[in-house]
Every structure is written in structure tokens, then in C-alpha cells.
Amino acid sequence: MSAEVLDTNDLHSGAILCGFSSVTSNVRIGKFFHANMYSYVAHDCVVGDYVTFAPNVHCNGNVHIGDHAYVGTGAIIKQGSAEKPLWIGEGAVIGMGAVVYTDVPPFTTVIGNPARAFGN
Numbered sequence: 001m002s003a004e005v006l007d008t009n010d011l012h013s014g015a016i017l018c019g020f021s022s023v024t025s026n027v028r029i030g031k032f033f034h035a036n037m038y039s040y041v042a043h044d045c046v047v048g049d050y051v052t053f054a055p056n057v058h059c060n061g062n063v064h065i066g067d068h069a070y071v072g073t074g075a076i077i078k079q080g081s082a083e084k085p086l087w088i089g090e091g092a093v094i095g096m097g098a099v100v101y102t103d104v105p106p107f108t109t110v111i112g113n114p115a116r117a118f119g120n
């Protein structure tokens, strides 16, 4: 059981990469990132400080995630593009099983497919 970090990534101190998690390429990750098992961060993502992924999170390429965001089990985040990254705001919470197609504002919880704001 191992995690894999492919090429040209910049991981800050304190990262915890659980079994079968992956960071692919050209990714920047801040302090104390936690990727629980089977989660991945794909190419060209930028992840802030103190971000947590529960198990089996699929974060596709060109997604930018703010500090202290939390992503629940099995959530899927659509890819952005180099010209227009998809943004997950600071302190946002993405519920388990959510499928995120559009930006999530800071300090907002979203659930469902398509992910929509919940209880804010």
C-alpha cells in the first residue's frame, strides 16, 4: 500500500498522503494537506493550507482550493482549465458524494449532484 506523487509537484510540509492516494503533476499544495485513502489531486491544481480530503475524493485538473477547505468522501470536482481554473473557496465544505461542476464560494457548504449550497 503506498501513495504516489508523480512529477513537478511542490508539496509543503506536513502533508499526509494515505494509502492509494495520488498527486499527479504540476500541483502546488500548501501546509498540512491530508489526502485520505484513494483520493487524488490531478494536474495543475493549486491547494491551500490545511486542506482535507476524505477518502476517495477525485479532484480533477486545474482546480484551485482555498485554505481550510474540506472535501467529503467520494466527492468529484470537475476540471477547470488553465485559462479558467475551477475555484473552491477558503473554508468551503463539499459534502460526501457531491459532484462539483462550478465554483464554490468561500465558507459555503455544498451537497448533491450537481452540487448546490446547503444550510448556509
Ligand SMILES: CC(C)(COP(=O)(O)OP(=O)(O)OC[C@H]1O[C@@H](n2cnc3c(N)ncnc32)[C@H](O)[C@@H]1OP(=O)(O)O)[C@@H](O)C(=O)NCCC(=O)NCCS
Residues within 6 Å of the ligand: 036, 054, 055, 071, 072, 073, 093, 094, 095, 096, 097, 098, 109, 110, 111, 112, 119
Ligand atoms: C454536508 C455535511 C457537512 C452536512 O452535515 P450536517 O449539517 O451535520 O447535515 P445532517 O447530517 O444534519 O443532514 C441534514 C440533511 O442533509 C442531508 N445530507 C447531509 N449530507 C448530505 C450529503 N453529503 N449529500 C446529500 N444530502 C446530505 C441529510 O440527509 C439531511 O436531510 P433531511 O433534512 O432531509 O433529513 C455532511 O453530511 C457531510 O457530507 N460530511 C462529510 C462526511 C465525510 O465525508 N466524512 C468522511 C470521514 S473520513
